[in-house]
Amino acid sequence: MTAVAEQITGLVGALRGHGVRIGTGETVDAARAVEALGLADRERLREGLAATLLHGPAQRAVFDPVFDLYFPRGVGGPDGESGDREAVRDRLAEALAADDRAMMARLAVDAVDALGGYGSSPGSDGWSAYQTLDRLRPQTLLARVRTDVRGRDGSGAGFADRLLDDEIRRRIEEFRRMVGAEARRRVAERRGRDEIARRGVVPTADRVDFLFANRDQLAELRRAVQPLARKLATRLAARRRRAARGTVDLRRTLRSSLSTGGVPMRPVLRRRRPVRPELVLLCDVSGSVSGFSDFTMLLVQALHDQFSKVRVFAFVNRLDEVTGLLHHGRADPEGLGTRIHAEATLTGWHGSSDYGVALGEFAARYGDAVGPRTTVFVLGDARTNMSDPNLAAVREVAGRARRVYWLNPEPRDRWGTGDSAAPAYAELVEMHECRTARQLSALIARLLPV
Amino acid sequence: MFTSVDDVSARLAETGYLASPAVATTVFLADRLGKPLLVEGPAGVGKTELAKAVAQVAGARLVRLQCYEGVDESRALYEWNHAKQLLRISAGRDESWDETRTDIFSEEFLLPRPLLTAIRGDEPTVLLIDETDKADVEMEGLLLEVLSDFQITVPELGTVAATRRPFVVLTSNAGRELSEALRRRCLFLHIGFPEEELERRIVRLKVPGLGAALTESVVRVVGALRAMDLRKVPSVAETIDWARTLLALGADTLDETVVRDSLGVILKHQDDIQKAAAKLDLDAL
Known part of the structure; x- marks a missing residue:
């Protein structure tokens, strides 16, 4: 196998490992595609491989870093002397002011080489993007770059100038990404x-654990809500269509068979x-699982x-x-959690979650929300904080509703550890593990009634 | 059709379509590998324009299938001309049944629709299947045979294979998730919003009368709006519209009054306009 073929299969293997x-x-x-494009231009190669291997824009976020690993920009450290921290900062400020991407990429290489190395014995040493950025502190260059740009343009009074800070921040963000790629x-x-x-x-x-997702990832998830909902709606509609033609209507089949002398030639559905x-x-909108319930x-x-x-209750x-x-909340998904906490009465004497009391309150106050056509999620x-799980309330709701499902964002092997009452509830209602947006959409497509 | 990626960029540019490196590379590959090209992206970034530009460059005929909800076989593939068949039957009254039957299911009575037209032609053809996501799922099944083997099976006639493979472009706004089977048969290209430099060139090309400084400001403001969380972010089409508006208003620099008055050209929702006004420090509207 040639080296390039090996690189391609390695790349494909890694992408498959990430669910592509x-x-x-x-x-x-x-x-x-590689044969047609040649290996001379790396960016073209990247686009060519992306065009042939990927099927959707969301996969691009995984593809780019993996591509950088299998088709690296070069081998080893930078060619020349990378200089010390101050020198790198000076040159970075210049590159940011000029928005010179090529220079920024070169500086990312230099910066990781000069500032990112740790450890000295083989096996424990490496390169850290975090350490590089922590020492370099590119975000503190903002003011300097701003003055630079203003000075260069001379005027500094144009209308678009008020956008300058955001633009510089975006450039710095881009540089951080470059450093990350270089360190990898x-x-x-x-x-x-x-x-x-x-x-x-x-x-x-969509494969990030709800319980460990950071703020950016949650924001990205929220943005994905609309496309995901459209996708699910298509699937639900298909299920509904399939379900619509099903069983034979015996009475109407016999009635129509009279025209063929009592022989049921054509079954009526x-x-x-x-x-x-x-x-x-x-x-449950308590701090520990709020990302999951918001989404x-x-x-x-x-x-x-x-x-x-659709009726939604928070507790x-x-x-x-x-x-x-x-x-x-549709207009402002970011602030949804805060507004729910501010405007709804969710806590009594203390601030930690108590499933027993909340479920009991639901059964007592909103029992009429649940009828034979209702599905409850x-x-x-x-995790009840060691208080009474109030199984009677769950039993009552389950008895009244068409179906009750429980979606638990914790991994299955942690159910029942510590103060988790999951096994007790799971005996009464169907409980599913639901840790990522991908699992959630699969569950919703399967469980939602049609 | 093309000799290299640079050739693609250069020749597309001649027709007035400035291609990003990703677009040029993928178009080149679609031509070289002979695979259909699935183009996705937000509205107004030039997905349909790309197909038109390719057709113009290649001197090819553009066959367009506009998809909509409920588009079906008889609109996309072919249809039998029933009226003509009836006429033929009544004209040949003395013929035997066998003669008539073989006769009325011949090419003469076939009404080709876009897909069949594109397959049967001898001249170079660009087949544009526009807004594929608007069509129903069943329609995708019809497309599979065309896209993988470039042939169409008409039960009464047999299989019609392409003598010359058309260059196929499918576009989608991602309104619905297209099936894996369809995606696997295509090269995938996502056209996003262009880089600042490219967008400046696009504006210069489309609105040549606008001053360089103003072009620069327009592109920067639009770029900032795109970074915001809006209901409908402005696309390239809106940038060009805005540039034309500013030209018509005779503005030579951007200032608060001009932006406030013309913000409606790039933003289409009232709450978006309010958000943008707050961001750009315009006075309250």
């Missing part, structure tokens, strides 16, 4: 790129009355035209209806 589905046919296409490349040279491709590349937002189901959501609430709200009625240790808040980790 690539068939053999695409790999062959990728190889043909250097580490990969030392440790083997397969391992770095597997562990060092951030997964796509039962017509389904287009009944849209009702949905009730009970969401799910927005998703269900985006799907609202699939249901005749910590008291429970309150938030359907109205959610409806207005409970979202939460079932």
Whole structure:
């Protein structure tokens, strides 16, 4: 196998490891693309491989870092002397002011080489993007770059000038990304790129654990709500169509068979009355799982035209209806969590979650929200802080509703550890592990009533 | 059709389409590998324009299939001309049934629709399947045979294979998730918003009368708006519209009054306009 073929298959393997589905046919296409494009221009190669291997824009975020590992910009450290911290900072300020991408990329290489190395014995040494950026502090260059740019243009009074700060911040962000890529490349040279491709590349937002997602990833998830809802709506509609032609209507089949002398030549299928189901959501919005419940609430709200009625309740240790808040929350998904906490009564005497009290309150106050056509989803980790889980309330709701599902953002092997009452609840209602947006959308497509 | 990636960029530029490196590379590959090209991206970044430009460059005929909800076989592939068939039957009254039957299902009575037209032609053809996401899922099944083997099976006639492969471009706004089967048969190209430099060149090309400084400011403001969380971010089409508006207003620099008055050209929702005004420090609207 030639080196390039090996690089391509390695790249494909790493992408598959990150959940990108690539068939053999695409790999062959990728190889043909490399043949047609040649290896001279790296950016063209990147675009060519992306065109042949990827199927959607979301996969690009995984592809780029993996590509950088398998088709690295170069080998080893920078050619010349990289200089000390102050020299790098000076040159970086210049490059940022001129928005010179090529220079910034070169500086990222120099910076990692000069400032990012740690450890000295083989096996424990490496290159750290975090350490590089911590020592270099590119964000503190903002004021200096601003003065630079203003001075260069002379005027500094133009209208677009008020956007300058944001633009410089974006450039700095870009530089941080370059440093990250460079550090990964250097580490990969030392440790083997397969391992770095597997562990060092951030997964796509829909595969990030809800409980460990950082703010940016949650924001990205929120942006993905609308497309995801559209996708799910298509799947639900398909399920509804399939379900609509199903069983034989015996009475009407026999009636129509009279015209063929009593022989049922043509079976008449039962017509389904287009009944849209009702949905009730009970969401734990305490700090530990709030990212998960926020996202799910927005998703269900985006799907609202699939249901005749959606009601959403939030709780910590008291429970309150938030359907109205959610409806207005579409314009501002970022502030949803804060507004729910500010406007709904969610806590009583203390601030930690109490499933027993909240579920009891739901059964008592909003019991009429649940009827034989209602499907209830409970979202939460079932960690009751050692208080009574109030199984009777769950039993009552389960008895009244059509189905009750419990979505738990914790991994299955942690159910029942510590103060988790998950196994007790799981005996009464169907409980599913739901750790990532990908799992959630699969569950919703399967579990939602049609 | 093309000899190199640079050739693609240069020749597309001649027709007035400035291609980013990603676009040029992918178009070149689609031509070289003979695979259909699936183009996705927000509205107004030039997906349909790309197909038109390629057709113009290659001197090819552009066959367009506009997809919509409910588009079906008889609109996309072919249809039998029933009226003509009836006429033929009544004209040949003395013929035997066998003669008539073989006769009325011949090419003469076939009405070709875009896909069949594109496949059957001898001249170079660019087939544009526009807004594929608007069509129903069943329609994708029809496309699979065309896209992978460039052939169409008409039950009464047999299989019509392409004598000359058309250059196929599918566009989608991602309104619906296209099936994996369809995606696997295509090269995938996502056209996003262009880099600042490219967008400046686009504006210069499309609105040549606008001063360099103003072009620069326009592109910067639009870039800043795109970074915001808006309901509908301005696209390249809006940038050009705005540039034309400013030209028509006779503005030579951007200032608060001009921006406030013309913000409606680039932003289409009232709450977006309010958000942008706050961001750009315009006085309250």
